[in-house]
Amino acid sequence: MDLNSLLETTVTGLGYELVDVEMSPRGRTIRVFIDAPEKERGVDVDDCAKVSNQLTRVFEVENIDFDRLEISSPGMDRVVKKEADFERFAGQEIQIKLRIPHNNRRNFQGHLLGCKDGKVGLRLDKEDTELEFNNIEKARLVPKFD
The missing domain is CATH 3.30.300.70 (RimP-like superfamily, N-terminal)
Known part of the structure:
Protein backbone atom coordinates (compact mmCIF):
# COMPACT_ATOMS: atom_id res chain seq x y z
CA MET A 1 0.00 0.00 0.00
CA SER A 73 -5.14 21.51 11.07
CA PRO A 74 -5.30 22.94 7.54
CA GLY A 75 -5.45 26.50 8.91
CA MET A 76 -7.57 29.41 7.80
CA ASP A 77 -5.84 29.55 4.41
CA ARG A 78 -6.45 25.87 3.82
CA VAL A 79 -5.53 24.13 0.62
CA VAL A 80 -8.48 23.23 -1.59
CA LYS A 81 -7.72 20.11 -3.66
CA LYS A 82 -10.71 17.87 -4.24
CA GLU A 83 -13.72 18.66 -6.40
CA ALA A 84 -15.89 18.15 -3.31
CA ASP A 85 -13.87 20.86 -1.51
CA PHE A 86 -14.57 23.35 -4.30
CA GLU A 87 -18.29 22.64 -3.79
CA ARG A 88 -18.08 22.72 0.01
CA PHE A 89 -16.36 26.11 0.15
CA ALA A 90 -18.56 27.82 -2.46
CA GLY A 91 -19.15 31.45 -1.49
CA GLN A 92 -15.72 31.91 0.08
CA GLU A 93 -12.82 33.89 -1.35
CA ILE A 94 -10.12 31.79 -2.97
CA GLN A 95 -6.76 32.15 -4.73
CA ILE A 96 -6.15 29.79 -7.65
CA LYS A 97 -2.97 29.20 -9.62
CA LEU A 98 -3.26 27.36 -12.95
CA ARG A 99 -0.76 25.08 -14.68
CA ILE A 100 -1.60 26.46 -18.14
CA PRO A 101 -2.81 30.08 -18.53
CA HIS A 102 -6.50 30.82 -19.11
CA ASN A 103 -7.05 34.09 -21.04
CA ASN A 104 -3.32 34.85 -20.58
CA ARG A 105 -3.57 34.53 -16.76
CA ARG A 106 -2.35 31.88 -14.35
CA ASN A 107 -3.33 33.54 -11.05
CA PHE A 108 -6.91 34.28 -10.03
CA GLN A 109 -8.56 35.53 -6.86
CA GLY A 110 -12.29 35.79 -6.41
CA HIS A 111 -15.37 34.22 -4.84
CA LEU A 112 -15.74 30.51 -5.40
CA LEU A 113 -19.00 29.57 -7.11
CA GLY A 114 -18.54 25.81 -6.85
CA CYS A 115 -17.51 22.95 -9.11
CA LYS A 116 -19.64 21.14 -11.67
CA ASP A 117 -18.71 18.85 -14.57
CA GLY A 118 -14.96 19.35 -14.07
CA LYS A 119 -15.19 23.16 -14.11
CA VAL A 120 -14.61 25.50 -11.16
CA GLY A 121 -16.73 28.65 -11.17
CA LEU A 122 -15.12 31.85 -9.95
CA ARG A 123 -16.66 35.32 -9.52
CA LEU A 124 -14.04 37.95 -10.28
CA ASP A 125 -14.42 41.74 -9.85
CA LYS A 126 -15.95 42.33 -13.28
CA GLU A 127 -17.06 38.92 -14.50
CA ASP A 128 -17.58 35.24 -13.76
CA THR A 129 -15.24 32.68 -15.25
CA GLU A 130 -14.90 28.90 -15.36
CA LEU A 131 -11.57 27.16 -14.88
CA GLU A 132 -10.80 23.55 -15.71
CA PHE A 133 -10.45 21.58 -12.46
CA ASN A 134 -7.63 19.47 -13.96
CA ASN A 135 -5.67 22.65 -14.81
CA ILE A 136 -5.54 23.88 -11.19
CA GLU A 137 -2.02 23.68 -9.80
CA LYS A 138 -2.79 25.14 -6.37
CA ALA A 139 -5.80 26.65 -4.62
CA ARG A 140 -6.11 28.18 -1.16
CA LEU A 141 -8.89 29.88 0.75
CA VAL A 142 -8.29 33.54 1.58
CA PRO A 143 -8.87 34.13 5.31
CA LYS A 144 -11.20 36.93 6.38
CA PHE A 145 -10.43 38.95 9.48
CA ASP A 146 -13.08 41.18 11.06
Whole structure:
Protein backbone atom coordinates (compact mmCIF):
# COMPACT_ATOMS: atom_id res chain seq x y z
CA MET A 1 0.00 0.00 0.00
CA ASP A 2 1.43 3.42 -0.91
CA LEU A 3 1.82 6.14 1.71
CA ASN A 4 -1.10 8.30 0.50
CA SER A 5 -3.51 5.35 0.55
CA LEU A 6 -2.26 4.35 3.99
CA LEU A 7 -2.76 7.90 5.30
CA GLU A 8 -6.21 8.24 3.71
CA THR A 9 -7.38 4.92 5.14
CA THR A 10 -6.05 5.61 8.64
CA VAL A 11 -7.16 9.24 8.93
CA THR A 12 -10.68 8.64 7.56
CA GLY A 13 -10.95 5.51 9.73
CA LEU A 14 -10.45 7.75 12.77
CA GLY A 15 -13.26 10.04 11.58
CA TYR A 16 -11.20 12.87 10.11
CA GLU A 17 -10.66 14.22 6.60
CA LEU A 18 -7.20 14.01 5.05
CA VAL A 19 -6.66 17.48 3.56
CA ASP A 20 -3.03 17.39 2.43
CA VAL A 21 0.30 15.65 2.86
CA GLU A 22 3.74 17.24 2.55
CA MET A 23 7.05 15.42 2.53
CA SER A 24 10.47 16.93 3.16
CA PRO A 25 12.89 16.58 0.20
CA ARG A 26 14.34 13.31 1.49
CA GLY A 27 11.05 12.08 2.95
CA ARG A 28 12.32 12.23 6.52
CA THR A 29 9.55 14.58 7.71
CA ILE A 30 5.92 13.79 6.96
CA ARG A 31 3.38 16.59 7.47
CA VAL A 32 -0.27 15.55 7.54
CA PHE A 33 -3.08 18.11 7.49
CA ILE A 34 -6.43 16.92 8.85
CA ASP A 35 -9.87 18.45 9.23
CA ALA A 36 -13.01 17.59 11.16
CA PRO A 37 -15.84 19.23 9.18
CA GLU A 38 -18.52 18.14 11.63
CA LYS A 39 -16.76 19.86 14.55
CA GLU A 40 -17.80 23.50 14.84
CA ARG A 41 -14.41 24.68 16.08
CA GLY A 42 -12.33 22.45 13.80
CA VAL A 43 -9.33 20.34 14.70
CA ASP A 44 -7.72 20.75 18.12
CA VAL A 45 -4.55 19.47 19.80
CA ASP A 46 -6.27 16.31 21.06
CA ASP A 47 -7.34 15.43 17.51
CA CYS A 48 -3.78 15.89 16.25
CA ALA A 49 -2.38 13.75 19.08
CA LYS A 50 -4.92 10.98 18.38
CA VAL A 51 -4.01 10.87 14.67
CA SER A 52 -0.28 11.11 15.42
CA ASN A 53 -0.39 8.17 17.84
CA GLN A 54 -2.34 6.00 15.41
CA LEU A 55 -0.14 6.86 12.41
CA THR A 56 3.03 6.18 14.42
CA ARG A 57 1.74 2.65 15.17
CA VAL A 58 0.63 2.08 11.57
CA PHE A 59 4.00 3.28 10.19
CA GLU A 60 5.79 0.90 12.57
CA VAL A 61 3.72 -2.06 11.36
CA GLU A 62 4.08 -1.06 7.67
CA ASN A 63 7.84 -0.30 8.00
CA ILE A 64 7.50 3.33 6.91
CA ASP A 65 10.85 4.97 7.66
CA PHE A 66 10.66 8.60 8.88
CA ASP A 67 12.33 10.89 11.41
CA ARG A 68 9.46 13.22 12.19
CA LEU A 69 5.68 13.15 11.89
CA GLU A 70 3.72 16.41 12.12
CA ILE A 71 -0.08 16.52 12.31
CA SER A 72 -1.85 19.86 11.88
CA SER A 73 -5.14 21.51 11.07
CA PRO A 74 -5.30 22.94 7.54
CA GLY A 75 -5.45 26.50 8.91
CA MET A 76 -7.57 29.41 7.80
CA ASP A 77 -5.84 29.55 4.41
CA ARG A 78 -6.45 25.87 3.82
CA VAL A 79 -5.53 24.13 0.62
CA VAL A 80 -8.48 23.23 -1.59
CA LYS A 81 -7.72 20.11 -3.66
CA LYS A 82 -10.71 17.87 -4.24
CA GLU A 83 -13.72 18.66 -6.40
CA ALA A 84 -15.89 18.15 -3.31
CA ASP A 85 -13.87 20.86 -1.51
CA PHE A 86 -14.57 23.35 -4.30
CA GLU A 87 -18.29 22.64 -3.79
CA ARG A 88 -18.08 22.72 0.01
CA PHE A 89 -16.36 26.11 0.15
CA ALA A 90 -18.56 27.82 -2.46
CA GLY A 91 -19.15 31.45 -1.49
CA GLN A 92 -15.72 31.91 0.08
CA GLU A 93 -12.82 33.89 -1.35
CA ILE A 94 -10.12 31.79 -2.97
CA GLN A 95 -6.76 32.15 -4.73
CA ILE A 96 -6.15 29.79 -7.65
CA LYS A 97 -2.97 29.20 -9.62
CA LEU A 98 -3.26 27.36 -12.95
CA ARG A 99 -0.76 25.08 -14.68
CA ILE A 100 -1.60 26.46 -18.14
CA PRO A 101 -2.81 30.08 -18.53
CA HIS A 102 -6.50 30.82 -19.11
CA ASN A 103 -7.05 34.09 -21.04
CA ASN A 104 -3.32 34.85 -20.58
CA ARG A 105 -3.57 34.53 -16.76
CA ARG A 106 -2.35 31.88 -14.35
CA ASN A 107 -3.33 33.54 -11.05
CA PHE A 108 -6.91 34.28 -10.03
CA GLN A 109 -8.56 35.53 -6.86
CA GLY A 110 -12.29 35.79 -6.41
CA HIS A 111 -15.37 34.22 -4.84
CA LEU A 112 -15.74 30.51 -5.40
CA LEU A 113 -19.00 29.57 -7.11
CA GLY A 114 -18.54 25.81 -6.85
CA CYS A 115 -17.51 22.95 -9.11
CA LYS A 116 -19.64 21.14 -11.67
CA ASP A 117 -18.71 18.85 -14.57
CA GLY A 118 -14.96 19.35 -14.07
CA LYS A 119 -15.19 23.16 -14.11
CA VAL A 120 -14.61 25.50 -11.16
CA GLY A 121 -16.73 28.65 -11.17
CA LEU A 122 -15.12 31.85 -9.95
CA ARG A 123 -16.66 35.32 -9.52
CA LEU A 124 -14.04 37.95 -10.28
CA ASP A 125 -14.42 41.74 -9.85
CA LYS A 126 -15.95 42.33 -13.28
CA GLU A 127 -17.06 38.92 -14.50
CA ASP A 128 -17.58 35.24 -13.76
CA THR A 129 -15.24 32.68 -15.25
CA GLU A 130 -14.90 28.90 -15.36
CA LEU A 131 -11.57 27.16 -14.88
CA GLU A 132 -10.80 23.55 -15.71
CA PHE A 133 -10.45 21.58 -12.46
CA ASN A 134 -7.63 19.47 -13.96
CA ASN A 135 -5.67 22.65 -14.81
CA ILE A 136 -5.54 23.88 -11.19
CA GLU A 137 -2.02 23.68 -9.80
CA LYS A 138 -2.79 25.14 -6.37
CA ALA A 139 -5.80 26.65 -4.62
CA ARG A 140 -6.11 28.18 -1.16
CA LEU A 141 -8.89 29.88 0.75
CA VAL A 142 -8.29 33.54 1.58
CA PRO A 143 -8.87 34.13 5.31
CA LYS A 144 -11.20 36.93 6.38
CA PHE A 145 -10.43 38.95 9.48
CA ASP A 146 -13.08 41.18 11.06
